[in-house]
Amino acid sequence: MNPRTKRVGLIGAVVGVAAAGIAAGVATERALVRRTKRGTPDPYLDEEFGDQAYDESLTVTTADGTDLYVEVVEPADGIELDAGFADGETASEPTLVFVHGFCLDMGTFHFQRKELTRRGDYRMVFYDQPGHGHSGKLEAGEYELPALGEALRAVIDETVPDGPLVLVGHSMGGMTIMAFAELYPELFGDRVVGTVLMATSGGRLEETKLGLPALIARAGAPIMPLVNSATRLTGGAIDRARKASSDLAWLLTRRYGFGNTRPSPSLVSYVEEMNSRTTAETVARYLRTLYTHARYPALRALRATPTLVIVGEKDMITPLTHSEEIMRHLPDAEFVKIPDSGHVVMLEHADEVNVALLAFLEKLEG
Template sequence: MAADPLADERFGHLPYDEVTVVTTADGLDLYVEIVEPDDGIDLDFGLTSPPEPTLIFVHGFCLDMGTFHFQRTALTHRGAYRMVFYDQPGHGQSSKLRQGEYTLDALGEALKRVIDETVGDGPIVLIGHSMGGMTIMALAELYPQLFTDQIRGVVFISTSAGKLDEVTFGMPDFMARFSRPLVPVITGAGRLTGGMIDALRRASTDLAQALTRRYGFGTEKPSPALVKYVEQMNAHTGTEVVARYLRAIYTHARYPALEALKQTRVLVVSGDQDKLTPPDHSAEICRILPDAEFVPVPGAGHLALLERPNVVNAALTEFLEQVD
């Protein structure tokens, strides 16, 4: 058996310059790590170079800021950008709702609070994976002017603007099993009950598995160390949090919100083997935003940014160099 090339990778242990907590309007504390750029000193003239945009990374469902491990590593080595990473509500080291359900509007408001408290009025590039991309779309719906005045670029990785209730995961039998406990969540108007949460606990086990071995990766034999790392992120997301997010994700529909991005530089990245947010979802984003750049990642699944980091990093670096 070939040795695992990522066996010694320090997943979950990356340096940062500052840790802070941002509190949302609904009282949740968001864990934030900030990486500062190298000093922009011109050795010939002693001048500080113009500030590059701050990069804010927004991770997906059942994951945390560690999803961007390889992008953070590569860009830290370049030393050109200030980077902000945070765990979305209920994920990673951020706090959880005590009652009620999570909504994408609330996630958009949380992102706005992160912007206000870590960047202020400076230029920004937003980078969202999966549900993180949906969070960015919610922000665009709530604050469209930001995408004209402050946000210089947006990167959508393995995400969707809607119709996730139609995704079959390439496996109709699995979807049938998974959908039954979702029905009262997706169609019900009231709050989650204890019985719903109990049913969803069982469904969430299938979901966590779906996000890793079979559905998270496009290759048949991904790195065992990488799979273990993703499983650890999944496991850290409690089943009650999973339950409270499901309606938000499965009823997500923000095609009109993309109109706010028509004057913003956009990069769309998708693994061509993605079964969770299939490539046609990225194609639909590009149809609405015809000036967006599209980069397919051959052989990659939903976790293309971890599975094929060289391809994703090359596209991201080139994109950032083009941002005004």
């Protein structure tokens, strides 16, 4: 085999697994996937995952020219957010802005959106991060967290020009909120009245012992130029290979994305489908910024607002220790640990997360 072909093939395999949001280390056959799906109870067999109703969709263009797809859900008919307020005053109910993580999309918050829409108390804004979901990709260079923070600011400026906000971020979405806080600390305690950080990290992901960050850490910075080169040359081929190995991706998603040993097969498939829609090129261009993320000082801005930190106790991507370190910097934050839950805690244990989120929002109003 040509050495160059072998090297590109190896890198392609690494990137393909990384695009599933998890580390390598599991080998299996298609038959195992079929047996697993047949033998596992599935409470979400009839759940309609995917697109959800919205009141408005729009495109927000960032300063670097990336088009972001945004959906807005308004409160239920008949609920007046500004009732009882004089002219010029704002409503007590904040707008909730949801920021998803790496290799996912706004569907990450499927169950939170479903429950909050049913209740109809809040205005909600969802968007796909650059290179994810229905959003456009960055034309050149790598994805940097400060740019993601600026993208969040662009979405806020376009959809919530005034009034209180609660920012809800999962994984890289939490990191995006930290980058936003680093850029705009003056907004916390003024516009931003609450922050929710789910399964995220304040920095230095090489400290992670398991999962995708550890894979990056073991490879180290030297692999980055190789990954970037390989995906520029063969990104389409890698993406096709990923689709061909979708059963392996499904098993890896179940192993590293979830804490329960027998999660809903439909839920695993939903997460894996979000993973697989993220191109290998996008994955490679995000890796360095995730590897070098270090924003614990930015957490100082969050001290001005109530904060809720949620993590699955079996999270292998951003383990419990990362949330504990966030709590060390935010000692007044509320800390909710969900047993038997992995990285996609808001999907795997939606009921527990919804209870914690709703209680937090009620406290803000009080």
